[in-house]
Amino acid sequence: MIVQQGEGMAGVTGLTFLALCLPFLGALIAPVVVRRLGHSAAWLLALLPGLAFLHFAGFLPDIASGQVVQSSFDWVPSLDLRFSWLLDGLSLTFALLVTGIGTLIILYTGGYLKGHADLGRFFSFIFLFMGSMLGLVVSDSFLTLFVFWELTSITSFLLIGFDHRREASRRAALQALVVTGGGGLLLLAGLLLIWQITGLGSMSELLRSGAALRTSPLYFTALILVLGGAFTKSAQFPFHFWLPNAMEAPTPVSAYLHSATMVKAGVYLLMRLNPVMGDTAAWQTILPIFGAATLLVGTLLAIRQTDLKLKLAYTTVSSLGLLVLLTGFGTDYAVEAAVLYLVAHSLFKGALFMVAGIVDHETGTRDITRLGGLRSAMPLTFAAALIAAISMGGVPPAFGFLAKEEIYAALAQASPAAIILTVVAVAGNALMFAVAFAVALKPFVGPLTETPRHPHEAPPLLWLGPVLLALLGLASALLSGPGHAYVSSPMASAVGGKELHISASLVPHIGLPLALSLATALIGILVYWQLDRARFLMSVILRHLGPGPDRGFDGFISGLVRLSHAISRILQPGRLEIYVAVSFLCLAAMLLVPLVTHGELPAIPAWPNLQWHEATIFLIAIIGLAAVVMARDRLTAIVSLGIQGFAVAVIFLLFGAPDLSFTQFMVETLSVVILAMVMTRLRLSPSDHRPPLKMVAHAALAIACGVGFGLLLLKATQAPFDLTLTAFFNHYSKLIAHGDNVVNVIIVDFRGTDTLGEIAVVAMTGLAILALIRIRAGGERKLATNDPELEEKPDLEVRMEAERS
Incomplete structure (x- = not known):
């Protein structure tokens, strides 16, 4: 029977939180204390988990009487996230094991690693591990449970790979992290699914929900995901291989890992969820089968x-x-x-x-x-x-x-x-x-x-x-x-x-x-x-069975690396042309597909009655576009591209936006000048070497993007105009920002951070271009200097030879 925390116990909330923080405090001070006291610091550091043990032991009478101690404080109130803990018979027993055996492990470490150069670092790691496991077993909310669950994987990785100079230690640590970390992702999915099924985000609420989870059609999926996390963490067959390999860690880690901490986290989770996920055919079939297989495999x-x-x-x-x-x-x-x-x-x-x-x-x-x-x-x-x-x-x-x-x-x-x-x-x-x-x-x-x-x-x-x-x-x-x-x-x-x-x-x-x-x-x-004979018999049997899961893990990782390399060669071939084409293809799809599939195409507007000077500006823009497409070299294309920008600036001016027109003039002028300066440092040979079929494909892609933007803008202009922002800026530009020019106020004040970010991006881009130019120029000079034949060639031929090399 679950009884909520009584009022007389409310005062222990702060002390309980302090007890949960003591291991992390130990991780913070351990290097300093060890530097001053050496291995004798173990006696002082052991006080921290010892005090936590005494605090949790004080709950024994209350828990024995049937009470459940719960407390929490808000973490992110707007998202209804809080740090909460739950102490009942299960979590309290684990808390006592973690802190009690942890106290002895700290003392044991002081003797076992006496004189070790990295003793302080080791103490920090094991305190972090202790705090992670302690947080895991007392966590009430799914969020905090998962955070501490992953922290145990990370800290065990640090402990198993403590002797990082040895390849075996690094391999064992990576193996433990991959297996338990992968299981952690399954657990996360399982917890989210349970949250979705029940609408409950804490263990205490879930335990009071009865059979709601078991009766859901998604129960089996949630069960498999939770078992994936529990089985990998508690080394159930066929995920058992990482645990013996973790013996590459120093013995204090092995003693702690195997007795009271990480490997029992999966068992803890199964015991915690037994009241709400147990008593089903799937639960009573899967767990005994895998448990029995693990029992036999481990002992043999x-x-x-x-x-x-x-x-x-x-x-x-x-x-x-x-x-x-x-x-x-x-x-x-x-x-x-x-x-x-x-x-x-x-x-x-x-x-x-x-x-x-x-x-x-x-x-x-x-x-x-x-x-x-x-x-x-x-x-x-x-x-x-x-x-x-x-x-x-x-x-x-x-x-x-x-x-x-x-x-x-x-x-x-x-x-x-x-x-x-x-x-x-x-x-x-x-x-x-x-x-x-x-x-x-x-x-x-x-x-x-x-x-x-x-x-x-x-x-x-x-x-x-x-x-x-x-x-x-x-x-x-x-x-x-x-x-x-x-x-x-x-x-x-x-x-x-x-x-x-x-x-x-x-x-x-x-x-x-x-x-x-x-x-x-x-x-x-x-x-x-007959131990020697039994050992020999098992060696013969295992030799005939062939490679086990441990070798299978190596094969899996090797295959995964090869697969990632193959995919990378496809997705990242190293050619800018492909990256740009794929980017514009995605852009065209995002613009056109929603408009077509959802029937949101705009109505085609009537042809406007243009004045002769307006028509002239549009004609200049079209001529500039043709010049860009037909340009034989990059410098001509850059200068022709500037015609488009100037034509747009004139259109802004004609339609009553002088500030925007001035900005467009400045941007286009600077763009043309800077690009021209850059291009003079690079090859200015004929710009297009594409075969006709590729040119047609790229042209179709460019037209699709242009049509997509045009249709989207037409659809936007045909929607009813919302004057909310216009009224806001007109009202507050003078009142708050003390500016009469609304456009300037928006850019400088209301969007000041955005403008600063844009300036920073432009500055970083310029610096990157400058660095590339210098690298390229330096490489060409070095090549020309080292090759007497190239020194006699014209500058353009030197650049072409350098590029080919």
């Missing part, structure tokens, strides 16, 4: 890896698939299982990634085949890894056990689809069990192996994060009652769209769920025992 690829981070990265892909599967399954138990597993995954995956970073930092390698016997040298790290692996494997007394039990309780049904999904879940969980203990045991047990660096326990900044997260996974299971009351149940209620109460505890479900848990553990132990 994880078995093949020997790099600790890559093994964990592929299990993140599989975990995201499991979350999508559960979200789309459509039962209350599945919603509760998804909520429990999301929290459990955040805790154990963050801890294990930090452990992998510690092992790499202290030994110089992450290759599991080169590691062993680190238990005695790194006891705290080993303890954190083992506790986190117990949770990942779903073994009591960790929180992961509660989640796995709830998963099997949700899926264990008699329908064929449920049976298939149960088999997939058991297989995926068993493989994740094997990978978890491979990461937690293989590097630490057995004889001590030789590594590039002498292993020893990490400093507190490094081990503090994984130890706290691992212990929190234990405490959450042991104190599951309060945890469900304050976190899990409110979150499940928000995802399910109705009040749900989770009661899972360390006491197992006696029956099929417990049997499936035991089967999962047995299969996992078997795979762990």
Whole structure:
């Protein structure tokens, strides 16, 4: 049940906004603080997300009681745009994960990148990433949600490509940006379509709309667009390939990205929209299918890896698939299982990634085949890894056990689809069990192996994060009652769209769920025992399957580049003649097509009774036009073109517009003089080399443009004349601008900015022409100087030779 914000909570609006801004403040001050304090600045900078965490934790009692905290302030009131946020069980849990784990990541970064020259820049990037994700999960309006959604893609691009000197980092960052950015465009289209269907632009309003969206004929289209955004962001098959490649980022990024932030954004969106887009055949078919495929693909690829981070990265892909599967399954138990597993995954995956970073930092390698016997040298790290692996494997007394039990309780049904999904879940969980203990045991047990660096326990900044997260996974299971009351149940209620109460505890479900848990553990132990053989088998299978989606992405980008080059060669051939022809063709179409298709052609006016001097001016204009068309060189054409302008100026003068006539005289004079001066610096050889067919086509195009303008002007003059502007300028020219000449006042005062812009355009055009002339003249002089034969030729021949070269 959704309850609006109570009056007693209205005073926290400013503090909540401040808490949302704290990460961005950290991004601003981080370089300065690091420059002064070095890596020790991590302790000070961690206070910012820590304070935000404490602020959001203060909402737990209110959210647990069923309240929904909403607030906003106007952004662009004229467009009804506002920055608004929504805190319920779902968004509050994510906010706590983002800020809580973010605090530990900041501390971890200080130890992991100690002495790095760009530590301040890295802190800025990760704070921006944190603020973007925090803004995303609390956003209420569609607009702010999309803005923060795209910001997570941009900031993750900066983090993944942090070591920009390495080609692999640049490629991984670009790949992540292309995939998630493309999905973001699909999401934008989906949100706009939802807005169009429902007329609602915020999540809180949409959640109260009931089945309005599901009953729309455009529901399926909106669903596909939203799933496109969610699946790319949360690395669902076949878009999963970008996530393991993102391991090129430093380990703090990997730990944060995989536990609490970007990759769960898609899952968050699906959970948020479940009450209004779920409970349909399409939702309950597409999500489980893609989730199950992602679960299996991720775990099978994880078995093949020997790099600790890559093994964990592929299990993140599989975990995201499991979350999508559960979200789309459509039962209350599945919603509760998804909520429990999301929290459990955040805790154990963050801890294990930090452990992998510690092992790499202290030994110089992450290759599991080169590691062993680190238990005695790194006891705290080993303890954190083992506790986190117990949770990942779903073994009591960790929180992961509660989640796995709830998963099997949700899926264990008699329908064929449920049976298939149960088999997939058991297989995926068993493989994740094997990978978890491979990461937690293989590097630490057995004889001590030789590594590039002498292993020893990490400093507190490094081990503090994984130890706290691992212990929190234990405490959450042991104190599951309060945890469900304050976190899990409110979150499940928000995802399910109705009040749900989770009661899972360390006491197992006696029956099929417990049997499936035991089967999962047995299969996992078997795979762990035969891990090397399983890895070899997967390598053989993948070798026979051929290139995967990762190589397919490279092929897609390469093909896209080739296609763009081909299209550019067609649309941008580098010939001014084609550009001008296409421009005038579009102009003629815009002028003539609407007039013809809409029946707006003007009435042909009667032939006017011209005086002899008026007829003479028109005859001069016609003669000038013929001179332009028949001119043999450009200079003659330019001078003849001036005749048209002078004839028009005289017509203005005859019909009572002396100011306009004077302006036209000045413009034409300057145009002819400037063009003539320019042309004397260029080739003045015969101007037209076009074949007859092209000349006819160009002539037809010119006539079409002229006819179009003529018809449009005739249509405009035949419409009733509106005197509104005339009266306005006549009344206010003297009163406001203190000018008697209305035309001058319009140009200088009422249209002063427009006139300034025109002057600026003319000035820039003149400068560009001057630069081109100098470049051309300099090139000709250089060519003439370097070629003795050309120095003896006449000037015109030198220019022609230079142009041909």
